[in-house]
Amino acid sequence: xxxxxxxxxxxxxxxxxxxxxxxxxxxxxxxxxxxxxxxxxxxxxxxxxxxxxxxxxxxxxxxxxxxxxxxxxxxxxxxxxxxxxxxxxxxxxxxxxxxxxxxxxxxxxxxxxxxxxxxxxxxxxxxxxxxxxxxxxxxxxxxxxxxxxxxxxxxxxxxxxxxxxxxxxxxxxxxxxxxxxxxxxxxxxxxxxxxxxxxxxxxxxxxxxxxxxxxxxxxxxxxxxxxxxxxxxxxxxxxxxxxxxxxxxxxxxxxxxxxxxxxxxxxxxxxxxxxxxxxxxxxxxxxxxxxxxxxxxxxxxxxxxxxxxxxxxxxxxxxxxxxxxxxxxxxxxxxxxxxxxxxxxxxxxxxxxxxxxxxxxxxxxxxxxxxxxxxxxxxxxxxxxxxxxxxxxxxxxxxxxxxxxxxxxxxxxxxxxxxxxxxxxxxxxxxxxxxxxxxxxxxxxxxxxxxxxxxxxxxxxxxxxxxxxxxxxxxxxxxxxxxxxxxxxxxxxxxxxxxxxxxxxxxxxxxxxxxxxxxxxxxxxxxxxxxxxxxxxxxxxxxxxxxxxxxxxxxxxxxxxxxxxxxxxxxxxxxxxxxxxxxxxxxxxxxxxxxxxxxxxxxxxxxxxxxxxxxxxxxxxxxxxxxxxxxxxxxxxxxxxxxxxxxxxxxxxxxxxxxxxxxxxxxxxxxxxxxxxxxxxxxxxxxxxxxxxxxxxxxxx
Numbered sequence: 001x002x003x004x005x006x007x008x009x010x011x012x013x014x015x016x017x018x019x020x021x022x023x024x025x026x027x028x029x030x031x032x033x034x035x036x037x038x039x040x041x042x043x044x045x046x047x048x049x050x051x052x053x054x055x056x057x058x059x060x061x062x063x064x065x066x067x068x069x070x071x072x073x074x075x076x077x078x079x080x081x082x083x084x085x086x087x088x089x090x091x092x093x094x095x096x097x098x099x100x101x102x103x104x105x106x107x108x109x110x111x112x113x114x115x116x117x118x119x120x121x122x123x124x125x126x127x128x129x130x131x132x133x134x135x136x137x138x139x140x141x142x143x144x145x146x147x148x149x150x151x152x153x154x155x156x157x158x159x160x161x162x163x164x165x166x167x168x169x170x171x172x173x174x175x176x177x178x179x180x181x182x183x184x185x186x187x188x189x190x191x192x193x194x195x196x197x198x199x200x201x202x203x204x205x206x207x208x209x210x211x212x213x214x215x216x217x218x219x220x221x222x223x224x225x226x227x228x229x230x231x232x233x234x235x236x237x238x239x240x241x242x243x244x245x246x247x248x249x250x251x252x253x254x255x256x257x258x259x260x261x262x263x264x265x266x267x268x269x270x271x272x273x274x275x276x277x278x279x280x281x282x283x284x285x286x287x288x289x290x291x292x293x294x295x296x297x298x299x300x301x302x303x304x305x306x307x308x309x310x311x312x313x314x315x316x317x318x319x320x321x322x323x324x325x326x327x328x329x330x331x332x333x334x335x336x337x338x339x340x341x342x343x344x345x346x347x348x349x350x351x352x353x354x355x356x357x358x359x360x361x362x363x364x365x366x367x368x369x370x371x372x373x374x375x376x377x378x379x380x381x382x383x384x385x386x387x388x389x390x391x392x393x394x395x396x397x398x399x400x401x402x403x404x405x406x407x408x409x410x411x412x413x414x415x416x417x418x419x420x421x422x423x424x425x426x427x428x429x430x431x432x433x434x435x436x437x438x439x440x441x442x443x444x445x446x447x448x449x450x451x452x453x454x455x456x457x458x459x460x461x462x463x464x465x466x467x468x469x470x471x472x473x474x475x476x477x478x479x480x481x482x483x484x485x486x487x488x489x490x491x492x493x494x495x496x497x498x499x500x501x502x503x504x505x506x507x508x509x510x511x512x513x514x515x516x517x518x519x520x521x522x523x524x525x526x527x528x529x530x531x532x533x534x535x536x537x538x539x540x541x542x543x544x545x546x547x548x549x550x551x552x553x554x555x556x557x558x559x560x561x562x563x564x565x566x567x568x569x570x571x572x573x574x575x576x577x578x579x580x581x582x583x584x585x586x587x588x589x590x591x592x593x594x595x596x597x598x599x600x601x602x603x604x605x606x607x608x609x610x611x612x613x614x615x616x617x618x619x620x621x622x623x624x625x626x627x628x629x630x631x632x633x634x635x636x637x638x639x640x641x642x643x644x645x646x647x648x649x650x651x652x653x654x655x656x657x658x659x660x661x662x663x664x665x666x667x668x669x670x671x672x673x674x675x676x677x678x679x680x681x682x683x684x685x686x687x688x689x690x691x692x693x694x695x696x697x698x699x700x701x
Contacts, residue, residue, distance in 0.1 A: 004029075007081050011113070014320040015304050018113045020083050023074060030075035039076040040341050041104035043093050046182050062184045068093075069147075069185075077104070078341040087147050088112035095143045096180040102136065104342040107327030114320050115144065118277060125263050125316030126278030128247075128302050130295075130379055132324045132372055133283045141243045141279050142174040145224055148241060150187050150201065155222035158234055161245035162291070163252060167226040170245055174224065175199060187220050198225040231258045239265040244280035248287035248295040255280070256297045256315070263316055278317065284379050285371035293622060296380060321379065324372035325349035350374060366391065389589055393597030393609075394621045400597075400608045401617075409435045409612055414522040421548075424526040433510075433519060437612050438489060438503035440527060447528040456551040459528030463489040463503070464554060466532050466640025467520060468575075468633050471513055471539035481630055482509045483516045484637030486616065487527065488645045498610070501595060502641070505613045507634055517543035521552070530554040532644035534636060535572025544571075556580070557643050573643070575629065575636060584639035591642055592620065 004023035011018045026032055031039040044065065050058065073089040075082055084092075088109065092102045102108070111129070118124045131137055145157045159174075161167040175194055178186065189195075191204035201220040227233035229252045234242065242262055247255040259278060266276030282295055301314035308314070328337040328349045337349040353372050360368055369378040377399045381391070401408075412432035417425045423446040426439060439445075440459065447458030467485040487504035506523070510516050517540045524531050532554040533540050544553050553571035573580055596609040596617075611617060619634035629636060 004081055013110050013114055016114060016117055016318065018117055020113075021072065023081060023083070028074070029081060030073070032076055034076070036076075036079040039078055041075055041077065041082075041092065043101060065094075065184070078343075082109070084109055085112045085116045087115070087144060090147060090185075091140060091143045094181060094185060095139065095146075095177050097136070097139045097177065102139070105327050105329075105338060106343050107322055108136075108140070111140065111320065111322070114318070115279070118318050121318075122275055123311045123316075124277070124318050125266060125275065125312075126280065126318070128298055128317050128319040129279065129281045129322070130248075130284060130299070130320075131281070131322040132328075133285060134329070135283075135322065135327070137281045137283075138170055138173060138245065139177065141245070141281060142170065142177060144279055145241050145243055146174060146178060149222045149224050150185070150220070152222060152240075153218075153220050155220070155240045156238055157222075157224040157241040157243075158237075158239055159224070159226035159243050159245065160229055160233060160258070161226075162229055162250040164226070164228040166245065167229070170243070171197075171199075171224075171226040187222075188218075198223050229253055229258075231261050233258075234265050235261050237265050240276045242266070242276075242278050244278060246282050247280050247291065247298060248282035248284070249291045250294070251290045255291070255294045256301070259298060259315060259317070280317070284373050285367070287370070292380075293618070296618075299379075321373070321376045323374050324353060325374055388585055389592050389620050389623060390597070391621055393592055394617050396597035397609055397611050398614065398617050398621075401612060401614065404612070409437050411435055414519065414526055416522065424522045426526065433506055433508045434523070435505040435613060436503065437501075437610075438498065444528065445526055448525070451551060454548050454551055455525070457524065457528045457530055460530055461490070462492070462529065463487060463527065464529045464532060464641060464644040465504075465520070465524060465527075466637050466642070466644055467540065468534045468636035468640065469513075469516065469520075469537050469540040470509065471537040482507050482633050484633035485520060485523070485531070486613070486634070486638040486641045487523070487529065488638075488641035490645050501610045502613060502616065502638060505616065505634075507615050507637075513539055514543065516540075518547075520544075521547060521549050524549070524552040530644065532556070532640045533572040534575050534640060535570070536574045536576055538572075541572050554644050557583075557646055573640065575640075581629075583643060584636065587642040587646065588620065588635065588639045 004026055007020075007023050009020045009022070011020070023029070031042075047053070047061075050061070053061070069086045069090045072086045073084050075084075082104075084104070091112070092104055092108075095102070115127060118127045129137060145159070149155045149157045159167045159170050161170055178199060179194070187201045189204065190200045190202050200223040202223070203219045229250055231253045239262065242265075244250075244255065244259065244262075259280065262278060266278065280298065287295060298315060298317070299319055302317040302319040303313060304318060306314065325337070325344070325346045326349075327344050330337070332352065335348075337345050337352070339345060353374060356372075357365060357368055366381045369381045373379050377395065380398070381395055410428050411430060412426055412428040412434055414424050414426055414434065417423050426436070440462065444459055444462070448455040449458055450456065465485055465487050467483065469483050470481055483506065485504075485506040486502050489499045489501060489503045491500035492498075504523070506519065508516065508519075510519070520531060520533075520540060521544065530552055531544075535541060541553060544550055550571065555571050556573035575581060575584065596611050598606055599609055600606045613634075616634045616638050619632050623632055623635055
């Protein structure tokens with residue numbers, strides 16, 4: 001038997017190894033006898049005189065179509081051999097859409113390849129599919145829901161969208177396509193012409209004569225319905241298929257949480273048919289802010305390159321992105337970007353989109369990238385219309401960080417080595433609270449001097465921390481914000497490429513606030529750095545003082561002070577004031593410009609910044625000055641660290657705790673103060689230093 005040559009069975013699509021069936025003999029492949037230019041996918045229709053055919057002929061026709069639906073279809077297409085999956089064949093041959101029937105197109109072929117791979121893989125809970133608008137994803141999804149539900153017993157399938165009315169619209173599209181199917185692809189149903197809420201394949205209350213002609217005469221007791229967008233809408237149900245529409249626009253719930261709930265329903269409903277599956281889709285350009293952020297969480301957890309020990313992605317899902325130059329069906333000035341055989345003219349389409357981008361810049365350019373993404377990175381380009389930060393540099397850094405090895409950051413915990421108030425040690429742990437990119441030399445760890453019997457941090461010239469804390473163990477509305485603390489290593493001319501950057505991240509919410517307060521003391525002691533704390537929540541500052549670590553608290557930097565009040569010298573800084581917020585935004589903006597993304601300096605080869613903390617970059621990228629600042633814990637914690645890094649640090653002198661006589665000084669008529677002759681000017685504020693410079697103490701006579 002003659003065998004097919006030059007057919008590639010193993011293909012890499014979206015990072016997945018797809019293995020296609022062995023081709024049949026060339027003569028068994030549709031269109032074999034046609035001239036090459038006439039070889040294309042041709043729909044098989046039910047003949048007009050079908051009812052007059054003999055029963056055997058009708059059964060043969062139906063059996064052929066069922067075989068193609070179940071096992072796929074082979075055909076010659078302009079000289080090339082094509083294989084499409086059974087569901088894909090069912091979609092383009094029988095699943096009517098608004099404009100008629102879908103055409104064969106290469107991007108759909110690949111999509112259905114990946115979907116079949118998801119269906120067959122026991123380690124997969126479904127697929128996240130992101131594409132541009134007008135791609136036909138909704139009709140593909142309704143076909144995918146209908147296919148198993150209409151041929152298997154006791155199957156439940158569901159639909160959720162951004163709102164319940166939107167889910168109803170999708171359901172109505174499914175009903176439209178179902179109503180146009182030939183009878184042999186419509187199992188027995190309850191007998192309602194246009195069911196309003198549920199398409200139910202159950203015994204009708206009154207048996208009609210039509211059902212006697214149906215191929216699958218047994219009742220399936222399967223159904224498809226739709227629900228609200230809520231997390232718990234399908235909780236407790238035994239699902240086999242579910243379609244999550246427009247997850248990037250859904251703001252009524254967190255779609256990441258919703259999918260976690262649905263995964264358990266899918267596993268409960270797997271039965272003899274194996275694991276249930278999710279299909280989650282969204283268009284790019286219309287993602288809403290909150291919905292887009294949640295969609296991004298789902299996408300990142302579905303990374304096939306980051307599997308757990310059991311072989312699952314973090315959310316059990318696979319993911320697929322379709323770039324705009326692949327299967328772009330619009331006709332522009334009479335020009336098509338897909339040929340008559342369904343093959344994409346990708347170079348032509350890509351050049352079209354690049355030409356459009358060349359005429360744009362700034363926010364308009366970012367908007368165009370999101371509407372018509374050519375690369376995966378374009379999906380998440382930030383909308384800079386409201387942001388005060390350079391979102392392009394943030395996006396550059398995020399993309400660059402994806403290329404770095406995982407060990408660029410180490411997760412772990414700090415702990416008291418020999419009980420509280422001993423020395424602090426670092427322990428790498430997968431479930432640790434900190435992410436660390438740099439640790440001080442061993443001899444510089446736990447460095448301090450003593451003042452009045454209390455520790456004074458010994459490495460304040462190296463760096464400092466910033467902290468946006470919380471005080472309460474729980475919140476009234478149960479929407480708990482995290483404590484966010486970042487370590488900032490000040491610029492060191494001896495190590496210019498590894499300094500002037502953030503080196504640690506703590507974004508966490510232990511069950512008790514005191515645990516977080518103690519965590520902050522431990523990191524400060526280990527590094528020997530001060531901590532500039534947002535002081536509207538006073539609990540952490542009070543805890544430092546109670547524990548005897550007040551010298552590790554930083555008072556507000558000079559640039560944020562508004563009066564000469566003594567309150568300006570108190571530890572911490574309230575972020576409710578306009579001046580403090582402006583200073584934080586300016587410090588952050590300057591850091592992003594100079595240290596994030598592609599950095600181009602005169603006389604230096606361009607290089608990428610070293611801001612490794614994704615939560616921080618995402619927080620900056622989503623910052624909207626019209627929003628409540630409670631959403632931006634990471635931005636505030638890091639901004640406080642930057643403000644602290646601008647603070648003057650006096651030249652360090654060793655202070656020895658010993659007994660000696662004190663010499664009294666009189667400061668221009670004020671009350672006498674005691675000062676040890678060898679006492680250093682401690683690391684308070686610039687205002688402290690300037691006051692000491694103004695006053696020249698003279699010995700009492």
